[in-house]
Amino acid sequence: AQTVTQSQPEMSVQEAETVTLSCTYDTSENNYYLFWYKQPPSRQMILVIRQEAYKQQNATENRFSVNFQKAAKSFSLKISDSQLGDTAMYFCAFMNPTSGTYKYIFGTGTRLKVLA
């Protein structure tokens, strides 16, 4: 069975600084997708970034980038130039498309607070 681990329950960062959130996962599959979702106090889950396992290039979306290490089964999220609006709960998620269920396995989350 697949598992996703986020070992940092809470983190804080100064505005404009860079922060990295860690995520590790366990799977025997070769084809899968990884995601980072952000859930601010407004509670809507927002897709931040996605990575396809067969792509070696790390995904980037503006200030957000990932460090995808497939052999190590690691998928960390780097937030550059942190902004107050980045304050949120961040969930790492795994999905195996060949299962046919499109079901996510979520990590337990990291609560990030950006300090002014």
Place this chain on the structure above:
Amino acid sequence: DTEVTQTPKHLVMGMTNKKSLKCEQHMGHRAMYWYKQKAKKPPELMFVYSYEKLSINESVPSRFSPECPNSSLLNLHLHALQPEDSALYLCASSQPGRGNYGYTFGSGTRLTVV
């Protein structure tokens, strides 16, 4: 339209009440999901509908009854709930098979059972 709309945003119901949660999307997504989320926890999958057919029921108690009347609409019917069912209920949709698999989530219904 790139949104998933959930109504109501807040709901308080008694343990003997019957109520329904509604979820709507017009993105042409053919997979829709119900998740339950307790405070400071990740979402837990309840049901998956794929092409309007129930494909996953994660052993959810029968007091929760999902319904997918068409490809744009997903309902969750609630009856005889318990206080421990109080949670944020999230709906999501996705379009599988296009190499995407990213969900679009609604903003949720905050349910309180009294």
